[in-house]
Amino acid sequence: MTTSAHTPDFSRIPRAALPALLCAMPKAELHIHIEGSLEPELIFALAQRNGVALPYASVEALRAAYAFTDLQSFLDIYYAGASVLLHEQDFYDMAWAYFERAKADNVVHAELFFDPQTHTARNVPMATVIHGLARACADAQAKLGVSSALILCFLRHLSEAEAFDTLEAALPFREHFIGVGLDSSERGHPPEKFARVFAKCRELGLKLVAHAGEEGPPAYIESALDVLHVQRIDHGVRSIESAELMHRLAASRMPLTVCPLSNVKLCVYGDMAEHQLPALLAAGLCATVNSDDPAYFGGYMNANFLATFNALPQLGAAEAYTLAANSFEASFVDDAMKKAWTASLDQAFAQAITA
Template sequence: MHEGFASREERAALIAELPKAELHLQIEGSLEPALMFELAQRNRVAIPFASVEEVRAAYAFSNLQDFLDIYYQGMGVLHREQDFHDLTAAYLAHAHADNVRHVEIFFDPQGHTARGVAFGTVVAGITRALDDAEASYGMTSKLIMCFLRHLSEDEAEATLDAALPYLDRIAGVGLDSSEVGHPPAKFERVFARAKRLGLKTVAHAGEEGPPEYVREALDLLKVDRIDHGNRSLEDPALVARLAAEGMTLTVCPLSNLKLCVVDDIAAHPLKTMLDAGLKATVNSDDPSYFGGYVGANYQAVADALDLSRDELVTLARNSFTGSFLSDADKAKHMTAIDACA
């Protein structure tokens, strides 16, 4: 046990006590099997599983694409505004239990509009739940609309067109789905347009794709944050650049383990990132599929990598300083973290 913790329980107590922000969460990836069954029945949607246990058994992935296949299948039960509200509310209850004070969640509108679900239906359900969480928990939020990178840039442009009436509720755009073979460069124009509209920009890069994808996200998409970024460590010059620029990486440990980005949580590069001066954060990505919400992700890496008190506090601080909150709001959260440190 690392100096500073007398026991695993003491470490767990600090993790529970620390205020946190979650910056990398696919809301569709928080669809728990029980809710999937409930929504399938509500909307009379056939799903190829006879029980919750069968769904869980299907969550054995060897790579990102295996996961995405079942992810899009699960998405098919979401049809009504209330469905998106219930999905989001269930995630926010988990986040609140983990002492998450601020969330910046992703949603994939193209996965819904392609099924005939109106863009406004998706946004209305999600944002109603976000507003409820602020009223009930004091939890603040930002909503980030992701483009599916296996689709074309023209389709991303059409999605941005559809979002225009809702930009008062959408803080930024992102890039997710199948990474290999779909470099950030493919979306350079639509990201430039989003920037002109005043939106923040993030992109999945360096999860399965090479370090060059991280460079493209920085140089061509001009992102404000890198989602994942693990493979940046293969390029020392890129690591030095990310550290010098203070670029936030939204790291997802249990996701990396489940998708075989790492073979063992003890081999996760999070501590290496911190040692290199990178502004890493801990997030849950798709928690219902990957076996843990944000608190479980903190606990998993803290135990496996023997993280110190200072390292855990740094991760919590990074989650707020890397957020899209105002400086004044960030300062309030820093004060709350200092009270635990």
């Protein structure tokens, strides 16, 4: 955990002060699919602007369809929602809406996943996608003080060859993204499927992350580490099923980008009270809290923190601090920025003690 010489006395923070502190403390978000932040209202506004017909009669009808039984049932609606994204301004508007919510939740840094294959398959040019998102990132820094970076994700239900084609199409815009990830349907698509693509990305100096251990088994986490050589595991909650893997993750400080509301919405856990985040933290893992696809899963960063801490009374001020500090440690920024954010985290906790 990234700590400072001024780590607070957590025992002096009453339980009643915790909700406000969770909302006020600075934090980084490291697992956000920007297409998954597309709210129904904006979907309908973009559909009207672009003349796209939707299979839902209203915003309310679309929201009513958000009753997912697993990852695939969510993805079906997710891809339908993305169909309204056609022009650079659409991608800008989507990302800007997210950044405004991130600012309100005291997110100081966000590393955004984007899925170019979802768009290039609809003949939307790679340049349109990346330029729209990159422009929003620049404005978020300038106008909101929120720093950010883009991570290009390969869709794992598609082929290795298609991933290579996507990488080649994106490389002319290399200055706009810092790394690559692996998302979409986990079952039946092990990390090894993309070993050569990730090897190429590693040669190019890109940061490497991958979804593993959400619906897939602990073995997928091991493959992401040993075959893809990732620097972060996205989700990773099923590591709890392997004591050996848990020890390895703790010893290496390998970050896990955990998404609590998503895990419940997609039936990884029956309800939040079953979530294993406390066990991951107790074992010393570098776990973080993130929103995943917040428009679909019931909330952005603060909603995830509040729901998690409300359902799991064993989580207190010390764990809140650890999760925020972990998010800075796990981010792909320089040490000076991490130190500055940790100092502001200390200040937020100091204010909670004196309040």
